Amino acid sequence: MRARKPTLIEMCKAQGRRITGQRKIIAEVISSASDHPDVLELHRRAVLKDNRISLSTVYRTLKIFAEIGLIEQHSFEGGRFRVERASGSHHDHLIDTDSGKVIEFRSEEIERLQTEIALKLGFELTGHRLELYGRPLK
Amino acid sequence: MRARKPTLIEMCKAQGRRITGQRKIIAEVISSASDHPDVLELHRRAVLKDNRISLSTVYRTLKIFAEIGLIEQHSFEGGRFRVERASGSHHDHLIDTDSGKVIEFRSEEIERLQTEIALKLGFELTGHRLELYGRPLK
DNA sequence: TTCCTTATTGCAAATAATTTGCATTAACAA
DNA sequence: TTGTTAATGCAAATTATTTGCAATAAGGAA
Numbered sequence: 001m002r003a004r005k006p007t008l009i010e011m012c013k014a015q016g017r018r019i020t021g022q023r024k025i026i027a028e029v030i031s032s033a034s035d036h037p038d039v040l041e042l043h044r045r046a047v048l049k050d051n052r053i054s055l056s057t058v059y060r061t062l063k064i065f066a067e068i069g070l071i072e073q074h075s076f077e078g079g080r081f082r083v084e085r086a087s088g089s090h091h092d093h094l095i096d097t098d099s100g101k102v103i104e105f106r107s108e109e110i111e112r113l114q115t116e117i118a119l120k121l122g123f124e125l126t127g128h129r130l131e132l133y134g135r136p137l138k
Numbered sequence: 139m140r141a142r143k144p145t146l147i148e149m150c151k152a153q154g155r156r157i158t159g160q161r162k163i164i165a166e167v168i169s170s171a172s173d174h175p176d177v178l179e180l181h182r183r184a185v186l187k188d189n190r191i192s193l194s195t196v197y198r199t200l201k202i203f204a205e206i207g208l209i210e211q212h213s214f215e216g217g218r219f220r221v222e223r224a225s226g227s228h229h230d231h232l233i234d235t236d237s238g239k240v241i242e243f244r245s246e247e248i249e250r251l252q253t254e255i256a257l258k259l260g261f262e263l264t265g266h267r268l269e270l271y272g273r274p275l276k
Numbered sequence: 277t278t279c280c281t282t283a284t285t286g287c288a289a290a291t292a293a294t295t296t297g298c299a300t301t302a303a304c305a306a
Numbered sequence: 307t308t309g310t311t312a313a314t315g316c317a318a319a320t321t322a323t324t325t326g327c328a329a330t331a332a333g334g335a336a
Contacts, residue, residue, distance in 0.1 A: 018303050018312060039293085054315050059294065075213070077267065080293070094259055107255055113248050114270055121232055121241055123272030129215065130268050132252055134261035156283060156332050177322085192286050197323065218322070 007031070008070050008085070015068055022046070022053045026061045030071060030085050036093075036102045038080040076102070076131060092130040145169070146208050146223070153206055160184070160191045164199045168209060168223050174231075174240045176218040214240070214269060230268040 006014070008027035013019055029045045037045070043058045062083060065071045073081045076095050082102070091106040110130065118125035144152070146165035151157055167183045175183070181196045200221060203209045211219045214233055220240070229244040248268065256263040 020303070020313065022314075052315085056295080056316080057314060060313080063295095077265075094256060094261060096261070097264060103259055103261075105255060105259060107251060110248060110251050110255075113245060113251070117243060117245055117248075118232060118270050118272045119275075121243060122275050123232060123234070123241075123270070124275055125270055125272045126235060127215075127271040128269060129271075131266060132256050132261070132263055133265040133267075134256045134263045137257075137260050137262055158284065158332070160285075190286085194287080194324080195285060198284085201324095 008065065011068060011070055012064070017064065021050065022057050023061055025049045025053060026058060027065075030065070030083065033083075033085070036074065036082040036084045038082045040080070042083060077133065092132070094132040094134060096136060097133050098135055146203065149206060149208055150202070155202065159188065160195050161199055163187045163191060164196060165203075168203070168221065171221075171223070174212065174220040174222045176220045178218070180221060215271065230270070232270040232272060234274060235271050236273055 008031060009019055009024055012023060012027070017023075025046050026042065028049070029042055033042075033045075039055075039058055039062065042062070043053070043055050046053045046058060062071065062073070066073055070086055072084055072086050074084070074093065075081050076093070079100075089106070090111075091104040092110075094103040094105060095101070096103065114128055114130075115125050146169060147157055147162055150161060150165070155161075163184050164180065166187070167180055171180075171183075177193070177196055177200065180200070181191070181193050184191045184196060200209065200211065204211055208224055210222055210224050212222070212231065213219050214231070227244070228249075229242040230248075232241040232243060233239070234241065252266055252268075253263050
């Protein structure tokens with residue numbers, strides 16, 4: 001039997017946090033999202049499952065999840081913050097400027113170049129942000 | 139005699155805009171900035187030269203300059219918009235996370251890879267954002 | 277130069293996104 | 307079951323930016 005990846009809630013509990021109904025639901029919404037919803041959208045989806053979840057709680061819960069490293073918050077060009085479950089493996093994003101959809105990708109080549117460039121400029125790379133914006137080819 | 143690069147104000151005039159005292163000063167502040175100041179900082183500097191410049195005017199002027207393509211506005215991680223005079227030549231940014239300073243760089247290699255990746259994903263690259271974050275090496 | 281039209285400005289109020297104070301509720305350990 | 311206290315909901319506060327509107331001033335016409 002293979003070790004299962006712990007759920008958001010399990011990780012949360014492991015941090016000594018209380019497992020509330022609203023946290024369970026917000027975690028569920030995030031886990032089952034295949035897109036990169038923004039906070040308002042998350043709240044909308046959460047309220048569908050339990051209409052007693054306030055927007056502040058969504059904000060607070062996201063902040064906690066982010067601190068523990070369970071999710072990542074991205075701010076793409078000219079929009080609100082958008083959320084995705086941390087996948088463990090790093091990737092960058094291509095944003096479809098027609099639809100707003102987000103496509104994930106990863107390039108070892110680019111990762112390597114970034115470290116190299118930082119080094120050449122006299123810096124130790126601690127993070128980066130790479131976003132491509134494009135229109136689908138016909 | 140070689141053609142001189144037109145000033146922000148000249149470009150502005152060429153667009154049929156009125157040349158006001160505040161626009162002259164804001165243009166001056168931007169042109170003489172060697173860093174990437176945010177709006178509040180620009181306003182602070184502008185007020186030093188003429189204390190009758192309001193923050194809204196700075197915002198409005200920046201919007202106009204940006205529309206004409208005279209400046210670029212960047213939103214680096216977790217901060218306000220920061221402004222730089224458009225240089226004509228594209229470059230990316232490395233942000234010193236200790237000091238907040240911004241270093242410009244350009245890598246043909248990375249530019250090329252980006253176009254290639256987008257293409258591979260079925261997209262025509264229309265824009266991108268690349269920011270490196272790092273700490274200076276000792 | 278002076279006058280006239282209308283873009284531009286300053287100010288205060290409006291938005292928009294997010295955060296916070298506080299009284300109430302509910303997790304969960306004893 | 308109960309007591310402690312983290313978490314919640316709500317409304318109000320923040321922060322960054324935009325906008326309505328009356329007053330001002332650029333710049334072409336006379």
